[in-house]
Amino acid sequence: MEFPDESFQEIVEGKTKLLVPKKSLTDKVPPKKPAFFNPKARLNRDFSIIAYAAFLNNFQAPKIFLEGLSGIGARGLRVANELDVDKVVINDLNPTALKMAEYSAKLNKLENVEFSEKEVCRFLSQYSKKGERGSIVDIDPFGSPAAFFDCGIRATMHGGILSTAATDLQVLNGLFQEACKRKYGGIPVRAEYGNEIAIRLILGCLRVVAARLGVTIIPLFVESDMHYYRTFVKILNRPDQQNNLGYIVHCKNCRHRKISLETQQTCELCKLKINLAGPLWIGKIFEKDFIQKMLLEISNLEIDKNCEKTLNKCLAESEMPGTYFTIDEIASKMKASPPKLENAISNLQKNNFLASVTSLNPTGFRTNANIDEIIKIFQSIQ
Template structure:
C-alpha cells in the first residue's frame, strides 16, 4: 500500500467508489488546491459524466479507453473504471500528491486497468494522438478556461469518441470581460437572461472552429451547467464538418426580441432599435435526442443523484426546440405583472400553435418559437386564467 499520512486525508464514497480526499476539501468552504484539489460539490457533474459515458460505452464498438488529462485525485476517472465497463483508464495530473492519492484510491477499489502519468496536459494528450492510441473518452477539466486544451484534446480523441470539457471561467463567458472572451473563445457574449446557454454556445463554437481546422467534426451530445461550471460532451468524427453551425445570437435589449442568424444585423426586426450581437458562437443543436434517451435508460443501473433524471427529462423535451429561452421573470417584468405558472404559459403557447417546452438551463425558463410580442399576448391570457 502507498504511504499516505492519515491525519490530513480521509476516505469517502462517491457513487459506488471509495476515494481518498484531502480533509480540507470536505471542511473548507472553497476546496483548497493544496495538497490536492477535490471538490465534493462537483459530485453532480461527475454523476452526469458517469451517465453520459455509460450511454456512450453501451453503443460504442471500439476500445473503451478513458484519458483523463486533468484528473486531480482521479475522482471522475476512478468512478468510470469502477462503475462502468472500460478497458483502460489513464489518469494524468501535474500534481504528484494528487496522483499518489489516485493510486491509493485505485487500490482501495481494486482497480487494475489504470495507469498514472505526471505530464503537462497537452504533452499527455499528444502522447496519445496517434492512430490506434487515441482515447474513446477524453476529459478536459481544468481550473478556468478549457480552450487552450481543445486542440490537443481533439487530437487525442478517436473517431466516434466522446470529448467532454468543463469551463469555470464564468465571468469571461458571461460577458463581464468581453475582450477576454473574444481572445479565449473567439466570440463575444452579451449579458442576457439565458447567459448560461450563451456561454455553452461560445464553448461549443470554439470547439467547432478548432475541430474544423483539424479536419474533424464535433457533434454536441449533451451539455449541462450550474452556478459554477459549464460542461459539454461532443462526439468527435473524423470527417470535415459540412454543416455551418457557427453564427450569432441577435438580442434586442429594448423589446426582448432575439433570433439566431448566420449574419450580423444592426437593427431589431420588431422595434427597429439597435440590436445586440453575441458571437460568433455555436447555433446548431446542443442535445442529441437519441443520446439523451440512452442516458435515461442507463440511470437505473447506476448510483447517481435523483436530480439527474429530472434534468435529463427536461433536456429531452427541449432537445429539438429553438435556441435561447425566456424566463417568467423577464416577461413579467416587461408587463409589470406577477409571473403566471410555467405550465400555463407552455400550454397556452402550444394551444396557440407554437412549439414550447421547459429548459434544463433554468427552472423558470421556457423555449418557444413564438416571438416576444406573441409571448406577451399569451402571457396576458395565462395571467387571467
C-alpha cells in the same frame, strides 16, 4: 497503501471509494494543496458517469478513458470502477494528487487504471496517433479549457467523446468581453439566458478548432450550474460541411432574441439597435437519441436523483429552438406577476407554438413564439 494521516479522509462517491483531503470537505472553497477535490462537483461527475455509460454501452472499439486534469482522480476512478472500460489513464501535474489516486485505485481493487504526471497537452499528445487515441477524453481545468481544445480533439478517436468543462464564468458571461473574444473567438451578451450563450461560445470555439483539423464535432449533451459549463461532443474524423457557426441576436430594448446565420444591425420587432453574441455554435446542443440512452442508463447507476429530472428536461428541449426566455423576465417587462411555468408552456402550445421547459434554467422555457406573441399569450392567462 501507507498513505493517509489525519489530514486525509476516505469517502464514497457513487460506488467508488476516494481518498480526499479533509480540508476539501470543510473549507468553503476546496484548496488546491495538497490536492484538489470539490465534493460539490459530485452532480457534475454523476452526469459524466451517465453520459459515458450511454456512450460506452453502444461503442465497439477499445474503451479507453483519458483524463487530462484528474485532481485526486475522482472522475477517472469512478469511470474505472462503475463503468465497463478497458483502460483508464489518469493524468495530473500534481504528484500528491496522483499518489492519492493510486491509493484510491487500490482501495477499490482496480486493475485497469494507469497514472501519468505530465503537462496535459504533453499527455494528450502521446495519444494523438491513429490507433492510440482515447474513446473518451475529459478536460476539466481551473478556468478556461480553450487552450486544450487542439490536443483534446487530436487525442479523441473517430466516433469518440470529448468532454470539456469551463469555470471562467465571468469571461463567458460578458463581464470581460475582450478576454472572451481572445479565448473563445466570440463575444457574449449579458442576458438572462447567459449560460446558453456561454455554452454556445465554447462549442463555437471547439467547432473552429475542429474545422481547422478537418474534424467534425457533434454536441450530444451540455450541462451547467452556478459554477461551470460542461459540454460533451462526438468527434468524427471528417470535415464539417454544415453552417453551424453564427450569432445570437438580442434586443435589450424589447427583449427579442433569435439565432441567426448572419449579423444584423436593427431589431426586426422594435427597430432599435440590436446586440450580437458570437460568432458561436448555432446548431443543436442536445442529441435526442443520446439523451434517451442516458435516461436508460440511470437505473444501473448510483447517481443523484436530480439527474433524471434534468435529463427529462433535456429530452423535452432537444429539438426546440435555440435561446430561451424566463417567466420572470417577461413578467417584469409586463409589470405583472409571473404565471406558472406549466401554464405558460401549455398556453403557448394551445396557441399552436412549440414550447418546452429547459434544463438550463428552472424558470426558463423555449418557444418559437416571439416576445410580442409571448406577451399576448401571457396577458390572456393573467
